[in-house]
Amino acid sequence: MHVVITGANRGIGAALAERYAKRGDTVTGTSRAGGDLACLDVTKPETLTDLAEALDCKPVDLLICNAGVYLDKGQKLADGYPPEMWAESFAVNVTGVFLSVQTLLPNLQCAETPKIAILSSQMASATRAPGGSYIYRASKAAALNLGRNLAHDLKDLGIAVGIYHPGWVRTEMGGDSADLSVEEAAEGLEARFDALDIDGTGCFETWDGRAHPY
Secondary structure (H helix, E strand, C coil), X not given: CEEEXXXXXXXXXXXXXXXXXXXXXEXXXXXXXXXXXXXXXXXXXXXXXXXXXXXXXXXXXXXXXXXXXCCCCCCCCCCCCCHHHHHHHHHHHHHHHHHHHHHHHHHHHCCCCCEEXXXXXXXXXXXXXXXXXXXXXXXXXXXXXXXXXXXXHHHHHCCEEEEEECCCECCCCCCCCCCECHHHHXXXXXXXXXXXXXXXXXXXXXXXXXXXXX
């Protein structure tokens, strides 16, 4: 199986890349900096084109849209949330997901049972609205909506799409007081991605397999 993971240089993305490599899958991990990973900035279409050309029509069995940012942590309603922060967050968390799927769609169509996994968050859910983090919440809600609509349009092509809450994870984004280790989250997500099929396309699930309310 060939797995492409955006944002595979740290956190959950890196842990997932390691797990798939250990089980013998071919992994194309990406990061903005490149280095040992494929160079990809999901906000720059030209780097997506470069990635597609490097893959040279190679089938992609699983595309994991993991790259994301949480820029507005700690911002205050009175004087925070500047427009450029909204623009950058949506460029990565929403537009970047769409461009990744759009660019690699021919590669996905070459696979026998292609899948797309989009990492959103429980903070995307309308049932969890305690205030604050407006930009992150809005961008992850948009990613959830995007995934649901992609699931509808790609179903006839045989491409399954799942949207996932990875849990509150001890990463640079999640902080040291979070509930889960990176390894626990990655193990659960791997199981979810394995279970995803065309009958379950459009699902919004937690890392441990529970259906999450929209």
